[in-house]
Amino acid sequence: xxxxxxxxxxxxxxxxxxxxxxxxxxxxxxxxxxxxxxxxxxxxxxxxxxxxxxxxxxxxxxxxxxxxxxxxxxxxxxxxxxxxxxxxxxxxxxxxxxxxxxxxxxxxxxxxxxxxxxxxxxxxxxxxxxxxxxxxxxxxxxxxxxxxxxxxxxxxxxxxxxxxxxxxxxxxxxxxxxxxxxxxxxxxxxxxxxxxxxxxxxxxxxxxxxxxxxxxxxxxxxxxxxxxxxxxxxxxxxxxxxxxxxxxxxxxxxxxxxxxxxxxxxxxxxxxxxxxxxxx
Numbered sequence: 001x002x003x004x005x006x007x008x009x010x011x012x013x014x015x016x017x018x019x020x021x022x023x024x025x026x027x028x029x030x031x032x033x034x035x036x037x038x039x040x041x042x043x044x045x046x047x048x049x050x051x052x053x054x055x056x057x058x059x060x061x062x063x064x065x066x067x068x069x070x071x072x073x074x075x076x077x078x079x080x081x082x083x084x085x086x087x088x089x090x091x092x093x094x095x096x097x098x099x100x101x102x103x104x105x106x107x108x109x110x111x112x113x114x115x116x117x118x119x120x121x122x123x124x125x126x127x128x129x130x131x132x133x134x135x136x137x138x139x140x141x142x143x144x145x146x147x148x149x150x151x152x153x154x155x156x157x158x159x160x161x162x163x164x165x166x167x168x169x170x171x172x173x174x175x176x177x178x179x180x181x182x183x184x185x186x187x188x189x190x191x192x193x194x195x196x197x198x199x200x201x202x203x204x205x206x207x208x209x210x211x212x213x214x215x216x217x218x219x220x221x222x223x224x225x226x227x228x229x230x231x232x233x234x235x236x237x238x239x240x241x242x243x244x245x246x247x248x249x250x251x252x253x254x255x256x257x258x259x260x261x262x263x264x265x266x267x268x269x270x271x272x273x274x275x276x277x278x279x280x
Contacts, residue, residue: 057165064166068205078216081192084206088193094142094220096251100233104135105244110149110178111138112188114247118255122228123147123174127164131235132176140174141190143224144213148204149178149186159184159199166204172213172226179237190219 071080081087092113098104104115111134120139121132137147148163155163163185167175178186183195187204189211194203211218245252 057161061165064202064205065209067202068209071206071209073210073214073216073218075216079214079218080210081189081194081207084194084203084210086194086196086203087207088195090191090193092191096249097255098135098245098249098252099255102135102252103236103240103244104138104249105240105246106134106138107247108193109182110134110147110186110188110193112141112147112193113191114138115245115249115251116142117233119230119232120226120228121174121232123226124171125167125169126174127167128174128176128232130177131179131237133233133235136232137174137176140226140228141188142219142221143172143226144219144222145172145174145189145226146208146212147188148173148175149181149188150175150199151181151184152177152179154181154184155199162199163204166208173208174226176235179235189214192218 071083073080090108090113095115097118098115100117106114116138117135119136120143121136123140123143123145141147148167150163163175167173183197185196185199187194187207192211194207196203215222
């Protein structure tokens with residue numbers, strides 16, 4: 001009897017173990033779930049990596065701008081560019097206008113003051129891919145803009161991108177190639193110029209911090225816009241001819257001269273241009 005009872009009790013236990021083993025065996029490893037989780041983790045990692053790589057130039061530029069903030073102008077230090085090694089200054093009065101068909105015999109290359117076209121090149125964070133007419137660019141400087149010019153034979157790739165990140169979408173800032181420039185880079189504001197060899201030079205950011213829309217008399221037309229309503233002319237690489245207007249020119253008849261009502265606005269009707277294009 002005892003042996004029979006033992007056999008009866010043991011049978012269900014063995015059956016239960018066999019059933020559990022069978023269930024586990026049938027259930028198996030959830031490979032589909034594991035693969036899905038791995039895919040989600042990999043996608044999240046790739047998104048984070050892409051963001052970190054794509055945003056790196058802007059984050060690095062923010063760091064450069066924070067470092068250059070020590071060159072912001074103030075009443076006690078109205079022209080901090082005097083503390084930047086290599087800056088050249090020339091006194092230019094708010095000047096007069098020429099027509100789109102006229103050239104000016106500028107005294108500097110690139111020019112950073114003097115007579116200029118009555119219409120200006122857009123300087124609201126624009127990166128021009130082609131060289132732009134000097135007379136249009138100088139007018140933007142008169143409005144408080146900083147112009148980064150570069151020699152396209154010497155600046156390309158990462159160096160070019162490093163210049164672009166300082167300009168794209170930044171108000172009162174403009175950039176363009178300048179063929180045959182005597183240095184790789186030249187940075188201009190009205191009456192100020194800094195020529196450089198490297199796009200990583202911190203003086204570029206210091207110059208911008210010191211002189212872009214500097215409110216302490218660094219440029220003639222305060223509160224003038226950098227939005228433009230015309231396409232600027234093409235750069236002319238040939239030397240100015242004998243009919244070019246001299247630096248002491250008094251202005252062409254029929255053009256709206258500085259100091260007249262509305263002189264901070266172009267006299268031509270608007271064209272279909274975006275207010276702040278990123279490239280040209």
